[in-house]
Amino acid sequence: MDFLNAIVALTNYVMIPAVAYGSQLALGALGVTLIYGVLRFSNFAHGDTMAFGTMVTILVTWWMQSMGINFGVLPTALLALPFGILGSMGLLLFTDRVVYKFYREQKAKPVIFVMVSLGVMFMMNGLVRFIIGPGDQRFSDGERFIISARDFKAMTGLREGLAFKTSQGITVITAVVVVIALFWFLNRTRTGKSMRAYSDNEDLALLSGINPERVVMYTWMIVAGLATIAGVLYGLDKSFKPFTYFQLLLPIFASAIVGGLGNPLGAIAGGFIIAFSEVSITYAWKKVLGYLMPENLQPDSLVQLLSTDYKYAVSFGILLIVLLFKPTGLFKGKSV
Amino acid sequence: MSETVKHSLMFAFVGLLIILDGTTSYGIFSGTWNSALGILNMGLVSAIMALGVNLQWGFAGLFNIGIMGFTALGGLAVVLVTSAPTPGAWSEGGIGIIMALVLGAMTVVAAVMITKKMPPGKKRMLILGAVLIGGFFAYRAIFDPAVSGVEAINPALLGSLGGLGLPVLLAWPAGGLLAAGAAWLIGKTALGLRSDYLAIATLGIAEIIIAVMKNEDWLARGVKNVVGLPRPMRKEIVLQEDPGFLETVASLGLDPVTASTLYVKISYSLLFTAVLLALLWMAQMGLKSPWGRMMRAIRDNEVAAEAMGKDVTRRHLQIFVLGSAICGIAGAMMTTLDGQLTPGTYNPLRFTFLIWVMVVVGGSGNNFGSVLGGIFIWFFWIKVEPMGAGLINIITSGMAEDSALKAHLLESTAHMRLFTMGLILLLVLRFSPRGLIPEK
Numbered sequence: 020m021d022f023l024n025a026i027v028a029l030t031n032y033v034m035i036p037a038v039a040y041g042s043q044l045a046l047g048a049l050g051v052t053l054i055y056g057v058l059r060f061s062n063f064a065h066g067d068t069m070a071f072g073t074m075v076t077i078l079v080t081w082w083m084q085s086m087g088i089n090f091g092v093l094p095t096a097l098l099a100l101p102f103g104i105l106g107s108m109g110l111l112l113f114t115d116r117v118v119y120k121f122y123r124e125q126k127a128k129p130v131i132f133v134m135v136s137l138g139v140m141f142m143m144n145g146l147v148r149f150i151i152g153p154g155d156q157r158f159s160d161g162e163r164f165i166i167s168a169r170d171f172k173a174m175t176g177l178r179e180g181l182a183f184k185t186s187q188g189i190t191v192i193t194a195v196v197v198v199i200a201l202f203w204f205l206n207r208t209r210t211g212k213s214m215r216a217y218s219d220n221e222d223l224a225l226l227s228g229i230n231p232e233r234v235v236m237y238t239w240m241i242v243a244g245l246a247t248i249a250g251v252l253y254g255l256d257k258s259f260k261p262f263t264y265f266q267l268l269l270p271i272f273a274s275a276i277v278g279g280l281g282n283p284l285g286a287i288a289g290g291f292i293i294a295f296s297e298v299s300i301t302y303a304w305k306k307v308l309g310y311l312m313p314e315n316l317q318p319d320s321l322v323q324l325l326s327t328d329y330k331y332a333v334s335f336g337i338l339l340i341v342l343l344f345k346p347t348g349l350f351k352g353k354s355v
Numbered sequence: 356m357s358e359t360v361k362h363s364l365m366f367a368f369v370g371l372l373i374i375l376d377g378t379t380s381y382g383i384f385s386g387t388w389n390s391a392l393g394i395l396n397m398g399l400v401s402a403i404m405a406l407g408v409n410l411q412w413g414f415a416g417l418f419n420i421g422i423m424g425f426t427a428l429g430g431l432a433v434v435l436v437t438s439a440p441t442p443g444a445w446s447e448g449g450i451g452i453i454m455a456l457v458l459g460a461m462t463v464v465a466a467v468m469i470t471k472k473m474p475p476g477k478k479r480m481l482i483l484g485a486v487l488i489g490g491f492f493a494y495r496a497i498f499d500p501a502v503s504g505v506e507a508i509n510p511a512l513l514g515s516l517g518g519l520g521l522p523v524l525l526a527w528p529a530g531g532l533l534a535a536g537a538a539w540l541i542g543k544t545a546l547g548l549r550s551d552y553l554a555i556a557t558l559g560i561a562e563i564i565i566a567v568m569k570n571e572d573w574l575a576r577g578v579k580n581v582v583g584l585p586r587p588m589r590k591e592i593v594l595q596e597d598p599g600f601l602e603t604v605a606s607l608g609l610d611p612v613t614a615s616t617l618y619v620k621i622s623y624s625l626l627f628t629a630v631l632l633a634l635l636w637m638a639q640m641g642l643k644s645p646w647g648r649m650m651r652a653i654r655d656n657e658v659a660a661e662a663m664g665k666d667v668t669r670r671h672l673q674i675f676v677l678g679s680a681i682c683g684i685a686g687a688m689m690t691t692l693d694g695q696l697t698p699g700t701y702n703p704l705r706f707t708f709l710i711w712v713m714v715v716v717g718g719s720g721n722n723f724g725s726v727l728g729g730i731f732i733w734f735f736w737i738k739v740e741p742m743g744a745g746l747i748n749i750i751t752s753g754m755a756e757d758s759a760l761k762a763h764l765l766e767s768t769a770h771m772r773l774f775t776m777g778l779i780l781l782l783v784l785r786f787s788p789r790g791l792i793p794e795k
Contacts, residue, residue: 135781137711138778140708142778145770145776148773149771334559335559342548342556
């Protein structure tokens with residue numbers, strides 16, 4: 020029996036990665052849910068929007084690195100992030116103007132919007148691969164760890180090390196700041212209130228003189244910001260690869276739907292539910308159980324419920340269960 | 356010009372493109388019949404997939420973006436039906452694997468029964484939890500040793516259960532059946548959902564099917580791939596040693612190596628065309644029948660159709676299974692054509708969304724449109740790369756030879772494909788949403 024070591028192992032391998040991944044998913048899911056609330060369709064191009072914003076950030080980061088600009092112990096990418104956000108804002112406003120606006124004026128069915136977003140997804144995906152290539156890109160620099168495993172062992176004298184990466188710390192802090200700012204914006208500012216009003220009841224909002232085009236424009240801009248931040252944080256934490264970002268669509272959708280599409284609070288909760296289940300179901304519990312169980316009862320196998328290759332299956336399984344029992348998500352979402 | 360003439364001309368145009376590819380090497384055309392027939396064969400397979408998608412989307416308005424999964428299941432069926440049984444695999448663990456899978460299925464059925472039969476409350480939750488957790492561990496306890504037993508048999512070459520060793524043409528309907536079975540399970544759970552939830556659900560299921568095929572080595576060797584699958588006709592090497600064949604080739608004045616590859620490819624084209632025509636005939640008959648009219652009525656107004664006494668959910672399930680079965684058949688044909696199953700190469704952009712582009716461009720709701728779109732878009736998909744390369748060459752002709760930008764642009768032409776396909780999809784949706792051959 021060794022509670023302390025068990026807790027440290029649990030924190031190191033499950034809690035910290037899941038919190039970081041959950042924050043990234045939550046930011047992504049917030050974007051999806053905002054689009055769903057205001058424009059009323061599931062945006063399949065969201066993963067590729069994240070990829071585009073991240074790509075711009077990476078390019079600016081490389082340029083800054085070549086100019087000798089850096090951010091001390093923090094990654095340079097944080098300095099480049101505003102440029103990435105501006106880039107993806109530009110791209111999203113441009114696609115809205117030339118693609119989505121037409122269908123909005125036609126009052127097309129949501130499924131047509133989804134198909135159109137598939138076309139946009141194709142083009143963005145092609146664009147990103149065309150500019151930066153399909154391969155893996157690493158762009159993090161600065162200090163790698165806040166606490167490294169060796170320092171932790173030396174500090175506490177425990178057998179189990181605990182590593183806390185800078186990227187994980189930045190992810191959590193940024194996510195908290197962004198979420199607070201977003202909720203402040205939605206609840207306190209005039210534009211934010213008009214966005215919520217438009218999302219709740221389009222006709223009433225139009226009656227009270229809210230300009231729909233303005234609401235849509237602000238939504239795209241906020242979504243661009245959220246998507247780019249989520250993408251850059253994910254890229255710093257793991258690495259950037261266009262196809263991985265496309266695949267992130269699945270856990271992101273799962274988070275947004277589990278929480279209830281159109282509900283920002285739900286998106287955040289959904290992100291953490293998905294992240295914790297993915298990590299804990301695919302983690303090999305042998306080490307933690309080894310500390311907790313008496314000598315003779317210790318497990319021989321890895322005690323891994325599913326292999327890590329099935330992590331998408333986990334998020335998807337949760338999605339299906341929630342949809343079957345609570346079709347509008349855990350928090351009340353809306354349906355068209 | 357009447358509609359029929361116009362549409363026949365479109366088909367003639369696509370045929371001409373393929374003939375040009377075989378005869379001339381000007382511009383984007385390759386000038387070899389080998390490549391032209393290769394495009395035609397894959398085009399025919401794509402046309403069949405597009406027929407399946409059109410059945411679901413065009414007839415019934417079901418938005419299924421999990422086509423990749425059904426295609427892959429068709430490919431899996433080829434391995435399970437045609438490859439030779441692995442000696443000793445069944446005694447080593449095959450039985451155990453089957454038992455474990457049956458146990459797993461029984462656990463799920465028991466859980467569903469408990470949820471349905473018992474009154475909601477704490478007691479139900481507890482029993483449900485106990486059944487699921489107990490079932491899972493029992494399943495793993497039987498499954499794991501059986502799997503390691505099977506995978507230990509000559510892992511470099513075999514290491515899987517192998518197949519039944521049956522003739523390859525049987526594998527195609529088997530692929531359809533396997534896909535249909537999966538579609539029934541998926542449809543049972545997901546078809547009640549709203550349109551975009553169904554889309555996400557099918558997208559996810561396709562990813563899971565691929566994940567299972569990649570990781571379950573006992574099934575079809577996973578990412579180690581199965582190569583050298585049997586073919587419905589003689590192999591090129593066998594042909595090149597057949598005196599009768601060599602004599603015929605010599606009398607035609609052809610090179611035996613080229614002639615043997617052409618023989619194989621033409622045989623595939625004929626087989627695929629036969630399957631395509633049969634399925635097209637069936638789809639046309641279905642479309643014209645009262646059943647087809649009912650489907651379109653449901654698609655256009657579900658509430659009204661329900662009021663007329665039509666069982667919308669059952670009809671949706673039916674057409675979901677039928678459409679997926681067609682995709683499974685096409686997947687099996689494709690794996691036979693390739694002669695190998697490589698789960699790592701299945702990619703939703705290529706196997707799901709490209710098929711959607713074919714259906715939308717061809718004209719959703721029209722079977723001939725899907726066939727035309729399938730072959731035409733496939734030709735285009737192959738030829739976008741040389742076209743892109745040509746375009747980039749023109750754009751960069753003014754740049755210095757050693758310019759880094761020029762090198763990068765030339766290197767990236769391969770990624771023009773996705774961009775162009777997205778552009779085509781958007782343009783068609785915007786300016787001609789009914790497609791090349793609109794629904795009548």
